[in-house]
Amino acid sequence: MYFLYFFYQGSFLEDSIILRSFLRRISSKIFSKYLFLPSLIFHSAWYFGVKEFGFYVDLNILTNLLSNSPNPSSIENIEQHAVKVFFYNFSMLLMAAASGHYFQKLVRVRKWDRKFKQLRFQNSWHYILKGEFFDFPRSAFDLEVDTVERIEIVYVDAVVKIEEGSIIYDGILVDYELSKDGGLETISLKEVHRRYLKDDKTQASFDHKYYEIPGHILILKYSEIINLNFSYYKVIEENGSYNIELVK
Template identity: 35%
Template sequence: MNIAFTTVLLFIILAPGFLARIAYNSSKLSVADSNRNLVNELTWSIIPALTLHIIFVAIIQNATRYSVDFVQLGNLVLGTSQNADARFAQLNDYKYAIFFYNLILFKTSFVAGYLLRKMVRFFKLDRKFRYFRFSNKWHYIFSGECLDFPDVPDEYEEITNKIINVLCKVNGRTVLYTGEYFNYYVDGKGDLEAVHLKYPIRRYLENDKAGDEDYYVISSRYLMIPNSDIININFKYINFEEVDEAELSEEEKDNAIQLSE
């Protein structure tokens, strides 16, 4: 029995964990890690793969007429050549059962990874515990979910609007772009690629004491700024709350924003 067969067999055994990880990381919340390769992914897949196999084997052993011959499985994994013909003949007798076992297991693994991601997001485990945090750090910053991190005193639920100031270098001049957050883009390594603003305005930064009249309203609803032009970014997480004017103090009335109907 050659090493190629053993390699394929090990890959099939670990594939459920690999598929579960693919489903778990298949969203904008995750970015590719350039330091990981197929071997790393399969290594990280051992625990979920074994967990899924244990569950499925328990079901097979207790709910069907089939059973798993662990002695034969061990011999196949180790690649021992003794009685190899007899073992392969036995595999041939149960080839359809083995095929459907793996097919159902693979599909279940993918769904399990997807549901686990949904559960982590629903219960906000990625905000509460660093271990569950996804690899795309920009998602938490641009969405404002970073405010729910344990060491941050604010709360994400209080955000009703997000204003972004983007300081850029354009044609040798420093320009400040301001607008509502619309979207952001990252490359395959997880580095910021561009920022997308809504209702953008800009002004040059030569006079840092400039007033609102120095802002130029860009005649476009959206503006995309490439990261290559960006010096730094300032985030303003705003909470607009509708209140009764009679309940406000004089100082609060001066700071309140009135919206016309």
């Protein structure tokens, strides 16, 4: 359990989301299969490993404690070796937590979460906003020339509904925040321009439709966004100058 909790913990999810997601997975029958395997590995390793240090785990005492009428001698045995029992369990839980944390790092480095759905994290927005969904086996978009790592700029078109009508905001993605239920709460954009969709019918020049929004960062609430469009760009240096081009 500790292994899986720390595996799903990290920069991908807020702490409250991690806990709810983890508890939801624990309650599912499918997840119980993945819970059983690491539990079996760590318990087996510690059961046989302590023998190398001159100790052993008496399973008869354990089964007796789990019975309806445990033998008093079993309880006395636990009390006499309380410190050893504590360090046995504490060391196992500590190693499980550390293993889960570093296994997460390994999964991210090896990109296994993109290849195998079972290892994928619950924060689906990360894969969309960073363009990592291109590497999903079932993705309808394949990068034939570039890789996901070539993506340096994510350009966002967001349609927002207000009383005066619908506005489209264009800008470069800076950051995002998750909501309590694991969805998208806000997105932050820079170098933002906006235009009213109704201006498409009244203005002939496309350039005149856009208005630059001064400021460093514009934050949009996801609850007010109707549609989102993402474009993923790479930066190319040519003759000392830099240009951007869509990844292919």
